[in-house]
Amino acid sequence: MKFRGSNAALLGVSCLLQGKVANAYGIRGSTGRERLSLNDGWHFWRSETNPDGLIYDYRPETNETDLQVLKPWILPSANSFISNLADVYQRPPGNPGGDVSYVQGSFDDSAWETVNLPHDWAIKGPFYTEEDPIIGGGMGRLPVHGIGWYRKKLSMTSADAGRNIYLEVDGAMSYAMVWLNGNLVGGWPYGYNSFRLDLTPYLHPGDDNQLAIRLDNPPDSARWYPGGGIYRNVWLTKVDNLQVAQWGTFVSSREVSAESAIVDLTVQIENLGDTGRQIELTTGVHLIDATTGQPGAEVVTFPQMTATVESGQKQAVNQSVTIENPMLWGPWPAQSPALYVATTNLHADGMVVDTYETRFGIRSLIFDPDQGLLVNGEHISVQGVNQHHDLGALGAAFNVRAAQRQLEILQELGCNAIRMSHNPPAPELLELTDQMGFLVMDEIFDSWELNKTDSDFHLIFPDWHEPDLRAFIRRDRNHPSIIAWSYGNEVGEQNTNETGAAISQRLHDILHEEDPTRPSTVSINSALPSYLFPRVPDLISLNYQGAGIRNTNPYSNQTGIRTMPMYPSYHETFPDKMIWTSESASTLSTRGTYIFPVTDDISAPVNDTSGGNSTLEQVSAYELYTANFGSSPDKVFASQDSNPYVAGEFVWTGWDYIGEPTPYYSARSSYSGIIDLAGFKKDRFYLYQSRWRPDFPMAHILPHWNWPDRVGQVTPVHVFSAADEAELFLNGRSQGRKTKEALTYRFRFDDVVYEAGEVHVVTYKTGQQWVTDTVRTTGAPAQLQLIADRSTIAADGLDLSFVTLEVIDDKGEFVRDATNAITFSIEGPGEIVATDNGDPADMVSFPSLERNAYSGLALAIVRGVRGGTGTVTITATAEGLAGAQLKLELQ
Ligand SMILES: *[C@@H]1O[C@H](CO)[C@@H](O)[C@H](O)[C@H]1NC(C)=O
Ligand SMILES: *[C@@H]1O[C@H](CO)[C@@H](O)[C@H](O)[C@H]1NC(C)=O
Numbered sequence: 086m087k088f089r090g091s092n093a094a095l096l097g098v099s100c101l102l103q104g105k106v107a108n109a110y111g112i113r114g115s116t117g118r119e120r121l122s123l124n125d126g127w128h129f130w131r132s133e134t135n136p137d138g139l140i141y142d143y144r145p146e147t148n149e150t151d152l153q154v155l156k157p158w159i160l161p162s163a164n165s166f167i168s169n170l171a172d173v174y175q176r177p178p179g180n181p182g183g184d185v186s187y188v189q190g191s192f193d194d195s196a197w198e199t200v201n202l203p204h205d206w207a208i209k210g211p212f213y214t215e216e217d218p219i220i221g222g223g224m225g226r227l228p229v230h231g232i233g234w235y236r237k238k239l240s241m242t243s244a245d246a247g248r249n250i251y252l253e254v255d256g257a258m259s260y261a262m263v264w265l266n267g268n269l270v271g272g273w274p275y276g277y278n279s280f281r282l283d284l285t286p287y288l289h290p291g292d293d294n295q296l297a298i299r300l301d302n303p304p305d306s307a308r309w310y311p312g313g314g315i316y317r318n319v320w321l322t323k324v325d326n327l328q329v330a331q332w333g334t335f336v337s338s339r340e341v342s343a344e345s346a347i348v349d350l351t352v353q354i355e356n357l358g359d360t361g362r363q364i365e366l367t368t369g370v371h372l373i374d375a376t377t378g379q380p381g382a383e384v385v386t387f388p389q390m391t392a393t394v395e396s397g398q399k400q401a402v403n404q405s406v407t408i409e410n411p412m413l414w415g416p417w418p419a420q421s422p423a424l425y426v427a428t429t430n431l432h433a434d435g436m437v438v439d440t441y442e443t444r445f446g447i448r449s450l451i452f453d454p455d456q457g458l459l460v461n462g463e464h465i466s467v468q469g470v471n472q473h474h475d476l477g478a479l480g481a482a483f484n485v486r487a488a489q490r491q492l493e494i495l496q497e498l499g500c501n502a503i504r505m506s507h508n509p510p511a512p513e514l515l516e517l518t519d520q521m522g523f524l525v526m527d528e529i530f531d532s533w534e535l536n537k538t539d540s541d542f543h544l545i546f547p548d549w550h551e552p553d554l555r556a557f558i559r560r561d562r563n564h565p566s567i568i569a570w571s572y573g574n575e576v577g578e579q580n581t582n583e584t585g586a587a588i589s590q591r592l593h594d595i596l597h598e599e600d601p602t603r604p605s606t607v608s609i610n611s612a613l614p615s616y617l618f619p620r621v622p623d624l625i626s627l628n629y630q631g632a633g634i635r636n637t638n639p640y641s642n643q644t645g646i647r648t649m650p651m652y653p654s655y656h657e658t659f660p661d662k663m664i665w666t667s668e669s670a671s672t673l674s675t676r677g678t679y680i681f682p683v684t685d686d687i688s689a690p691v692n693d694t695s696g697g698n699s700t701l702e703q704v705s706a707y708e709l710y711t712a713n714f715g716s717s718p719d720k721v722f723a724s725q726d727s728n729p730y731v732a733g734e735f736v737w738t739g740w741d742y743i744g745e746p747t748p749y750y751s752a753r754s755s756y757s758g759i760i761d762l763a764g765f766k767k768d769r770f771y772l773y774q775s776r777w778r779p780d781f782p783m784a785h786i787l788p789h790w791n792w793p794d795r796v797g798q799v800t801p802v803h804v805f806s807a808a809d810e811a812e813l814f815l816n817g818r819s820q821g822r823k824t825k826e827a828l829t830y831r832f833r834f835d836d837v838v839y840e841a842g843e844v845h846v847v848t849y850k851t852g853q854q855w856v857t858d859t860v861r862t863t864g865a866p867a868q869l870q871l872i873a874d875r876s877t878i879a880a881d882g883l884d885l886s887f888v889t890l891e892v893i894d895d896k897g898e899f900v901r902d903a904t905n906a907i908t909f910s911i912e913g914p915g916e917i918v919a920t921d922n923g924d925p926a927d928m929v930s931f932p933s934l935e936r937n938a939y940s941g942l943a944l945a946i947v948r949g950v951r952g953g954t955g956t957v958t959i960t961a962t963a964e965g966l967a968g969a970q971l972k973l974e975l976q
């Protein structure tokens with residue numbers, strides 16, 4: 086597949102440079118690049134009403150015309166990401182906000198909360214439980230809104246003389262505006278993008294430099310839980326004023342084979358000094374050791390280059406090198422994710438002025454309209470999921486271990502791909518997907534000019550679509566895990582014909598200026614093949630339409646668009662474009678809850694007489710019930726198997742997430758996950774595992790078998806397994822041996838009549854007995870049991886142990902319907918950061934140490950105190966039950 090566009094925008098572009106001012110020392114020194122964490126010791130305060138009279142821009146929804154609009158001073162922060170020099174912004178005179186007390190060094194913030202970043206001000210709650218609260222179910226019923234101020238002192242030493250000092254924010258939700266020593270430095274409105282500001286002109290020697298960051302979260306900013314605050318890492322980068330520009334390297338590979346690969350490197354060099362300088366560039370490539378994550382021996386060096394970079398200019402240098410017998414990056418488990426690092430040294434005046442590392446991978450991608458995706462020449466079925474950015478009970482505050490746990494459980498599922506729905510992720514998440522071998526669809530926008538909520542991205546799309554899109558791609562383009570860029574999700578413009586297609590074309594073109602090597606896509610849920618909209622992107626990404634929307638009988642009573650399965654007509658209309666499904670299923674369920682009767686259909690919309698209970702806010706985990714536009718996994722699998730040119734799917738969703746609690750908006754979190762919000766597996770996990778890991782010996786029976794009220798009643802038993810045949814036994818009596826029919830994906834024993842005892846399944850694959858599963862009627866809850874995912878954790882104040890509580894009976898059997906009220910406590914150098922149970926309708930705040938078990942389970946998330954040593958003891962108690970204790974070691 087060929088892509089339009091070039092990366093001309095990267096090359097030789099001179100930009101209006103902010104902060105082209107010698108710093109306060111006026112001396113030039115050179116000690117290379119330093120990147121320091123700025124996460125600790127901030128003072129934080131939030132107000133639900135505007136406390137300072139400032140606003141990024143006037144908002145038509147609130148008409149607060151008396152506020153001071155700062156947009157003209159913020160827009161110049163976008164200048165490095167605007168290609169047309171005529172369009173870059175000049176900063177107006179003046180220093181708005183300079184007189185607000187919160188930006189002054191003299192302001193006493195000792196009464197403010199002390200926080201370490203990443204920080205999400207909303208996650209501790211409490212949840213809004215009233216009807217029609219300011220933040221409703223869609224955004225998770227948590228207090229995300231308001232103005233937040235963060236303050237911190239910076240110190241500058243003599244070693245900083247002559248260097249440029251940058252503030253780098255990986256993500257701040259939202260409308261960030263930054264002051265240093267009372268001077269407005271700049272800002273970045275979009276809460277999901279990373280940004281950098283040059284602090285140099287405003288710094289002075291000593292340790293009383295006052296940094297102040299203001300965030301503003303409008304109440305209707307999103308369709309899901311956005312979090313609030315500086316929820317990702319923040320860095321201070323110090324570098325010579327002759328430097329590798331921000332996100333200034335781009336590594337790509339071509340002519341890739343097991344024998345050799347050509348690696349292309351572009352380095353953008355920026356000279357912020359007063360005089361032109363001669364530079365010499367050397368870059369060495371090392372393989373990363375997969376075990377240690379550290380660079381191994383040097384593999385190859387790029388030829389040395391020289392160039393002259395004029396004062397105030399950027400200059401791009403291109404180089405290529407051939408690597409013999411390259412270690413390729415490929416998706417787990419079919420391939421392995423080998424990584425390299427290119428270390429670029431910038432020499433000037435006889436010294437190294439900057440050292441810049443770029444991690445990358447070597448792989449080839451083919452997006453074939455008939456065969457699907459080929460990675461390094463091998464067909465890979467895309468077995469993907471959508472993931473939102475929150476980390477459950479930890480909220481939006483990014484944590485590497487929590488994200489890694491999500492990915493580990495997804496690997497156990499057999500998942501090999503993630504769609505970052507619907508916004509740029511934390512950079513560390515992409516480091517994890519690189520290392521663990523996930524394919525990634527990296528996505529930036531949920532709305533363009535047309536709104537989905539009052540205060541979503543449409544408010545700033547006209548000014549920010551270009552800088553946001555360019556910044557997104559420049560930050561992420563060296564990650565080998567990213568295979569495609571999505572520049573929109575279900576935008577209203579898909580139905581506006583010429584207007585929408587023109588915006589799409591502009592975004593697509595910008596994307597290919599920044600990265601000509603990867604395809605563009607945009608997710609379509611209602612446009613038809615005959616519209617102009619799908620003509621623009623390189624790949625066709627369908628949401629729900631592939632399997633058909635409301636096209637079967639059980640959905641006939643639903644309102645909304647109705648489409649027949651669209652794979653064939655899209656394939657016919659776009660024979661040159663690969664098709665995949667960027668959102669499939671939207672199957673809904675609450676873990677371990679079963680509602681009767683069970684539909685005979687393979688897929689049905691949930692309602693109070695079919696799979697749902699709106700009072701308890703539960704959806705039956707027979708995994709047949711869906712959002713009213715959705716499909717069960719079974720229906721999706723059949724549509725894929727009937728249309729084998731489809732490259733695969735991204736299920737909506739891998740994990741549950743906060744907000745969007747369809748179908749019950751009085752709840753707090755989603756029902757769509759294969760895995761619940763606490764990280765516990767729903768029954769659906771085993772249905773996907775049976776398809777995605779067909780050789781993994783597994784059979785899974787549902788429901789549980791504790792139904793004292795159902796004696797003598799029909800209680801269907803379903804078995805998820807990759808076996809071809811299954812025989813079910815109830816208390817030793819066969820309930821029949823069934824063969825899996827073509828285009829069916831589960832064994833249904835729909836006539837089983839309940840009696841207490843044992844349900845047992847024996848499965849067969851190609852005629853041979855394969856694997857069995859048993860579910861028993863248990864005794865009453867008698868004791869608790871605690872199980873840690875890791876019993877030793879690092880004492881770095883970040884690492885976590887996820888401790889699962891199980892309610893068991895007197896024989897030690899897991900009681901799958903237990904709901905006992907649990908109290909957690911902890912002793913030693915650790916804390917329980919949050920608890921959960923995966924119930925979307927549990928409105929107890931996440932930090933609470935009191936938590937009801939839900940379907941037998943609860944979770945405590947434990948963090949060690951930084952620098953702590955020794956043992957942490959976690960205790961769980963419940964009235965009338967034997968308690969449990971667990972010890973964790975800090976190291
Ligand atoms: C804002 O002003 C417009 C026009 O004057 C008016 O129609 C609208 O109701 C106002 N909105 C609010 C929230 O006050
Ligand atoms: C650098 O490489 C890009 C992409 O391969 C190419 O389009 C461009 O012309 C090259 N620029 C220079 C200065 O060689």
Ligand SMILES: *[C@@H]1O[C@H](CO)[C@@H](O)[C@H](O)[C@H]1NC(C)=O
Pocket residue numbers: 536537538539
């Ligand atoms: C989007 O904007 C239109 C026009 O201003 C308005 O009528 C509609 O209510 C808005 N929709 C949402 C979901 O905010």
Ligand SMILES: *[C@@H]1O[C@H](CO)[C@@H](O)[C@H](O)[C@H]1NC(C)=O
Pocket residue numbers: 582583617
């Ligand atoms: C969309 O635009 C195309 C090209 O301008 C035009 O031929 C077509 O009729 C339009 N379709 C609709 C539904 O308006």
Ligand SMILES: *[C@@H]1O[C@H](CO)[C@@H](O)[C@H](O)[C@H]1NC(C)=O
Pocket residue numbers: 639640642684689690691692693694695
């Ligand atoms: C509930 O869904 C079923 C189909 O599964 C449908 O027959 C029934 O009419 C629906 N009930 C309501 C109240 O919408």
Ligand SMILES: *[C@@H]1O[C@H](CO)[C@@H](O)[C@H](O)[C@H]1NC(C)=O
Pocket residue numbers: 642643644
């Ligand atoms: C679906 O059917 C039920 C009765 O079964 C009816 O009350 C309801 O209005 C129908 N809903 C729609 C959207 O047609």
Ligand SMILES: *[C@@H]1O[C@H](CO)[C@@H](O)[C@H](O)[C@H]1NC(C)=O
Pocket residue numbers: 693694697698699700701
């Ligand atoms: C929901 O469950 C409760 C408790 O079991 C029950 O009383 C109620 O009738 C159920 N509601 C529906 C709509 O089934």
